[in-house]
Amino acid sequence: MKKILTVTVPSYNVEKFLENTLDSFVDERVLDDIEVLIVDDGSKDKTAEIGRKYEEKYPDTFRVISKENGGHGSTINRGIGEAKGKYFKVVDGDDWVDQDGFAELIRRLKTCDADYVFTNYYEVNDVTGELNPVTFPEIRKEEQMPFEMIANETRISMHALVLKTSILKENQIRLDEHSFYVDVEYILYPIPYVKNVIYFDIFVYMYRLAQVNQSVSMLGYQKHMQNHIDVIFHVLDYINAYKEKADYDKLKELYMARRIAEMVHGQVDVFISFGSGDKVIQKKFKEFDAEVKEKNAYVYEKSGEFSGMLRLLRKSGFRFYSLIVRLSKVRNG
Secondary structure (H helix, E strand, O other), X not given: OOOOEEEEEEEOOOXXXXXXXXXXXXXXXXXXXXXXXXXXXXXXXXXXXXXXXXXXXXXXXXXXXXXXXXXXXXXXXXXXXXXXXXXEEEOOOOOEEOHHHHHHHHHHHOOOOOOEEEEEEEEEXXXXXXXXXXXXOOOOOOOOEEHHHOOOOOOOOHHHEEEEHHHHHHOOOOOOOOOOOOHHHHHHOOHHHOOEEEEEXXXXXXXXXXXXXXXXXXXXXXXXXXXXXXXXXXXXXXXXXXXXXXXXXXHHHHHHHHHHHHHHHHHHHHHHHOOOOOHHHHHHHHHXXXXXXXXXXXXXXXXXXXXXXXXXXXXXXXXXXXXHHHHHHHHOO
16 A cells, blocks of 8 residues: 655664654554654664564554664655655654644645645643644645745744655755754755645644753754754755756745754854853854855845844954853843
């Protein structure tokens, strides 16, 4: 039976969470319509062993793919290469799906032909259990429309996204390996090839938050700062290459550029978090900003709109770095 959806589950040392993740797919309403690829990224714990139990019990749905460690992007790349479903979704090995919402998604995908599908999701506080709903009220519901109609309206995250597998395969979409923060590549790299989108007003993904060691915590950003910078520049290079293509679309370029301007703003916060006395960070910050300007003037200007402190630093030529950073930290508590 042809599968409607391939779910790739990037899994690295997630024995604590994986059963909860995989159990959320064990639903008679969807088992025949999905394939779940548990991509074990060289785990040192029982991740693969847990995955094999599901593979043995539900061989037509679950499959374990064990590989050498290559990072989050490598697991998605492998999933894309192995996928047989019409659509493709990523659910990390420490997250899960709401069963009713997921069943409804599969029901709707059976009659859907949009390239880019997105849904609501919950952010789940791992400590308190509190749910924060993430929705897209600015977008018309249940209506297929050209991508350009949402290009100025919304900011889509990986947790919301379902993509047509053929777009990923035929255009050889590949993410950086051995790197954090590649979610934005997964979101943006397909956009030049996306013709239409649809928003289903249902809650599907359950995104676990508040783990101290998460890469999206400030400590994580500090530790993996170079990964974050590399992804920014790789996507800027991708945007610049896209501008030279015959099927170039200005709205798509600006959508991607705005997302990267947001990442630049985030990187500014990371630099500031180190404090005012680190001369190495100050030098790296100044060099980073100069390279952004060289690569993409729009992203450079837009990131300045997002950050008043960045505008001050630029106007001063970074001469008052220590003072501006101290004032910023006082203002932000």
